[in-house]
Amino acid sequence: MLQQSETLLTKDIKRSKRKPERRERRWLRGLTPYLLLLPAILFLFLFFFAPALFNFLLSFQRVSFFDVAKGGAWIGLGNFVSILQDPQTLLSLRNTVFYLTIGTVLLRLILGLLLALLVNSSALKRWRLTGIMRTCFILPWAIPPVVAIAAWKWLLDPQFGVINQLLLSVGLVKEGIPFLVxxxxxxxxxIAIVVWRELPFVIISVLAGLQAIPGEIIEAARVDGATRLHIFRFITLPLLSPVLLTVGWLTTIWTYNNFVFVWLTTRGGPGNFTQVLGTQLYNTAFIDYDFGKGAAVGVLMTLVMVIFSTLYYTFIFKGRVGQT
Structure with missing residues (x-):
C-alpha cells in the first residue's frame, strides 16, 4: 500500500513538471508565426510606412533645401492652402485625371480586349499564328520606358521622324508636324506612347481571362442558336468583367502615379500645358527646393487616389463581381 502511494506521488510530481513544459511549448508555437513574419513587417515599415509617415509630417512644415539640416518650421495647413490656391495645381490635376489616366486607361482596355479576342480567335489558331502574335504584343512591355520614350521622340520628330516623313511622302502635310511641341x-x-508601352499587360490579362472561360458554355450557346455577338455580349463579357475591372483598377493606379512618361517626353511643356501632379511634385521639391510644398502635393495625390479606390471598390468592383 505504501509503495502504491509512493508511485502515485512520483507520477503526480512528474505530471506537474510536464505541465509547465507543455505550456511553454504551446506559447512558443503560438509565437512562431509572428516571429517568422517579423522580418517582413520590419521591411514594410522601414521602406513603406516610415517614408510615407515622414512625407506626411513634412507636408505640414516649411522646409527648403537649405533648411534640411536645421529642420523645418511647423506651419500647419499652409502648404495645402498654397497649392490649392495655385492655378497650376488645378491644371495638373485635370491633366492627370482626364488626359493621362482616364484617356489612356480607356484606350488600353478597349484595344486590349479587341486584341486579346484576336489572339484567342480560331483563325489565328488554325493558321498557327498565336505564338507570333503573343510575342509581338509582349515586345513593347519588355522595352524599358526610357528606351521606348526615346524611340517615340525620334519617330515623332518634325524633321527626321519616320511618321512625319511618311506623311510628307503621301502628301497629307506640307511640313513636319511638331507633335510634342x-x-x-x-x-x-x-497618350500614344503610354498606350503603346503599357498595352501588353492588358492584352495578357484579358487573354488569360478568355482562356479560363469553359468551352462547354460557348458550345452550348452555339447549339441553342446564339450568334457571335450574343455570345460576346451575354457570356464572354460578363465572365470577363472581374478581369477587366481588376485590370482597370491597377492600370488606373499605376498611370495616375506615373512620372516617367510625361517628364521624359515633354517635361511638362510646352510651358506648363502637360504638367501633371507627378511632374509638379518634382518641380516643386527638387527644382524649386520647396520640400514641404512638394510633400503636400504628394499627400494630395494620395488622398485623391484613396478616394477613387474606395469608391471604385465599393460601388463598381464589389457590386459587379458579386453579381457574376
Missing part, C-alpha cells in the same frame, strides 16, 4: 498635338503624342 505644339499644344494641339502634344497630348495625343503622350
Amino acid at each position: 505644339q499644344t494641339t498635338t502634344v497630348w495625343y503624342g503622350v
